[in-house]
Structure formats: structure tokens, C-alpha cells
Amino acid sequence: MVRMKLQQAGVRIERFLLRIGLTLLLLIGICLVGKRAIGDWYFRKGSPESIQAAIRWDGNNPQYCDAWGTLTSFYMISAKFDESVTSFECATRLSPYNAHFWSDLGGAYDRAGRPDDALRAFQRALQLFPLSPEINWRFANFAFRSHRIPETLRALPLVLAGNNPSHRDVFRLALRATPDKDEILEKLPHQALVFFEFLNFEMEAGDISGAEAAWRRILQLNLPFDPRLAFPYLDALIQHHESDRLVATWSALAERFPAEIGALAKPPNLVENGSFEHDLLDGGLDWRVVPVEGAVVSLDSGDAFERARALRIEFSGKANLDYGQVFQYVPVQPNRRYLFSGAIRVKGITTDSGPRFQVFDALDMRNLFLSTEGSVGSSGWSVQKLEFKTSPATRLLIVRVARIPSQKLDNLINGTAWIDQVRLTAED
Numbered sequence: 001m002v003r004m005k006l007q008q009a010g011v012r013i014e015r016f017l018l019r020i021g022l023t024l025l026l027l028i029g030i031c032l033v034g035k036r037a038i039g040d041w042y043f044r045k046g047s048p049e050s051i052q053a054a055i056r057w058d059g060n061n062p063q064y065c066d067a068w069g070t071l072t073s074f075y076m077i078s079a080k081f082d083e084s085v086t087s088f089e090c091a092t093r094l095s096p097y098n099a100h101f102w103s104d105l106g107g108a109y110d111r112a113g114r115p116d117d118a119l120r121a122f123q124r125a126l127q128l129f130p131l132s133p134e135i136n137w138r139f140a141n142f143a144f145r146s147h148r149i150p151e152t153l154r155a156l157p158l159v160l161a162g163n164n165p166s167h168r169d170v171f172r173l174a175l176r177a178t179p180d181k182d183e184i185l186e187k188l189p190h191q192a193l194v195f196f197e198f199l200n201f202e203m204e205a206g207d208i209s210g211a212e213a214a215w216r217r218i219l220q221l222n223l224p225f226d227p228r229l230a231f232p233y234l235d236a237l238i239q240h241h242e243s244d245r246l247v248a249t250w251s252a253l254a255e256r257f258p259a260e261i262g263a264l265a266k267p268p269n270l271v272e273n274g275s276f277e278h279d280l281l282d283g284g285l286d287w288r289v290v291p292v293e294g295a296v297v298s299l300d301s302g303d304a305f306e307r308a309r310a311l312r313i314e315f316s317g318k319a320n321l322d323y324g325q326v327f328q329y330v331p332v333q334p335n336r337r338y339l340f341s342g343a344i345r346v347k348g349i350t351t352d353s354g355p356r357f358q359v360f361d362a363l364d365m366r367n368l369f370l371s372t373e374g375s376v377g378s379s380g381w382s383v384q385k386l387e388f389k390t391s392p393a394t395r396l397l398i399v400r401v402a403r404i405p406s407q408k409l410d411n412l413i414n415g416t417a418w419i420d421q422v423r424l425t426a427e428d
Helices: 002-043 048-057 062-074 081-094 099-111 115-128 133-145 149-159 167-177 181-187 192-204 208-221 227-239 243-256
Strands: 295-300 310-316 323-331 337-349 356-361 369-371 377-389 396-403 414-426
Touching: 062 081, 062 099, 081 099, 099 115, 099 133, 115 133, 133 149, 133 167, 149 167, 149 181, 167 181, 167 192, 181 192, 181 208, 192 208, 192 227, 208 227, 208 243, 227 243, 243 323, 295 323, 310 396, 337 356, 356 377, 377 414, 396 414
Parallel strands: none
Antiparallel strands: 295 310, 310 414, 323 396, 337 377, 337 414, 356 369, 356 396
């Protein structure tokens, strides 16, 4: 009987101790959760004081250590680099598989003048997250400053896979690392958009040979791309007076895109898409249309001069337009005789100044400028012609539909004009 009572008392004591233990564990858990909640509350404030308070409440959170390291390092709250290094070391110790923490530590070691430690930290970050554009960018800059040029160039293609930093910053670093454009082009990822960005970067810098090398690389790799991506390059060649390269580039596009561009040419006519049977590309050596208030341009299948379509320009009657927004660049030879012709029809064109054709030197109008008579009122199709000889300096013409402003009181142009069968041929 006594033994049974002792056993029962022991059970009651065990249960009591268990309840005390569970209560203590619950209180400890509540305390930890409370400390973490308070630390998070301070951390979300984002100020230096609040981040320090968050660390005091929850010193085992690696994010807080990393944030304090960033503040002390990049924002120079403390002039002592050792403090930021310690904070980043804390973050990597608490979270050893976080690649970004290791990258931050590598940057801190670099700023503290510890390149060997920085290299090990960056290598660990890249081991954990080898395809990260951000980490590769930070490593590429470190490698460049450390004169590790091959490692710099190897990291840059992975950087270009992301949106940050700007690809132009990547190209600048690459050109600082090596002047060899071919080596840079070899490292670029096989993406047409990246090659075109590098091409445009080189043209803006005035390096035409570097841009041409990028263009050749695009063609050699047979990368798929929208032909319109090449239009800024063609515009840059025009601005740099590179007529021969312009012709060669357009010919390469025509060969690569026979349906979109190759079909525009109808030799011996030098004007591309002169019959307007194809949709306008609005760039390159095809027709361009610059929108302007007071005139609407479209393709009309209703009453063409020949074949199926003509270009239609409707004037609203609300402006005395100085118009020249439909035009095309046409490469020509210097000291050569040419014959221009174009068909025009008008309906209800008001004022004494109507639409006409103009042909002039694209780079210097003083070398060549010709114009037909303006068409006013209403009339059927008529063919207007110009004969001329290019100057010794003329290699590129502009052919356009124009209307010069009227000097009369009643000068607001209204009505519609149709354009078709625009031709420019060289005379034997």
C-alpha cells in the first residue's frame, strides 16, 4: 500500500516537473519570438540606430549583420573598414551558404586592402551562385583592379545576362581591360541584341571599325534578329558619311532577309519600294515617314498609277505645312548622270503651294538640289521628271515628297495627294 502511494506521488512529481519544463520552454520560445519581432521592427526602420538596435535584440540574424556592414562600408558611417569586415564575417558565419553575403564580404576585404581574402570570398560566392549577374559584376570589377584581366573578361558575359548594371558599363569595363575588340566580341554571349548594343556603343564612340566588326560577327554567327535592329547602325553610317559601308550593310540585310528587304529592290531603279507594293519599313534605305500634325500618310489600294498600291497623303487644312516627312536615302555615284521620275495625283489641294518631288544631296544641299513643280487643285495621274548630274562629292541623295509653305494669306493646305512609281536610274 505504501509502495503504491510512493509510486503515485512520483508520477505526480514527474508530471509537475514536466509541466514546469514545458512552461519554461514556452516562455523561452515566446521570449525568442518576441526578441526577433522587436529586432525586425527596428530593422524595418532602416536607420543606422535602428539597425544597431535590431542587432542587440537579435544578434543571430545574418541579414542585420550584412546591413550594418553595408552601412559602415558604403556610406562611411565609420571610417574603420575593420568594422564592416567584421559585420560581413558575422553574416557569412551565421549563413555560410548565402552567396550575396560572401560577395559583400569580398567587397569589404577589397576596400580594406586585403586582396587575397577578397579573392577567396568572391570565389566562394561564385561557387554558391555562379550565374549571378550581380556577383559576377562585382567580381569583374575586383578582378580588373587586381589586374586579373582574363578573369575579368570571363565574368562579363554572365553579367550581360542580367539587366543591371547597364550593358554600356560592362562594355566600358571590357574596353578598359583590353583594347582587343575581337577578344571582347569572342566573349559576348551569342545574343543578337547584345551584339547590336555593343555595335551602337561603338558607333556612339565614333569607332566605326569596332562597330563593323560587331556587325560582321552577327552575320558570321548567323544569329536570328529583327532587321530593324540594324537601322540605328545604318543611320549612324549615314551620319558618319560612310556611304560604301552603308551600301554593303544594306546589301547584306537584303541577302539575309530576301522577303522583307531583298524584294524592295527592282533594278535598275535605285529607289527601294518605289511602287509602294510592300509595307514601309520606316528605316534603312526604304521609305521613312515622320509623323506630323496636319498630314496623315497611308498606303492606298484604291487607284494606283500602276500595279496595286500607291502612297496617300491627306492634308487636314489646319496648318501651313513646311512638309518633307516622306523621304528615302538613295546611294549614288559621283559625277554620274541620273533620271528621276515620279507619278502624282491630287484631289482638292488648296493654296498656291502643293506637294512635289525633291531630290538633293543628303549631306550638303549646296552640291545638288532639285525640285518639281507643286501640284494644286485636282488632277489625274501625271509623271514628273528631273535629269541631273551628281557633283564630285555626292554619294547619297534624299528623294522626298515635299510641300513648301505658302506666302499667301490663304495658306492652310487641305486635300489629298497620291504618289506612285518613284524611280531613279543611272544613265549610260
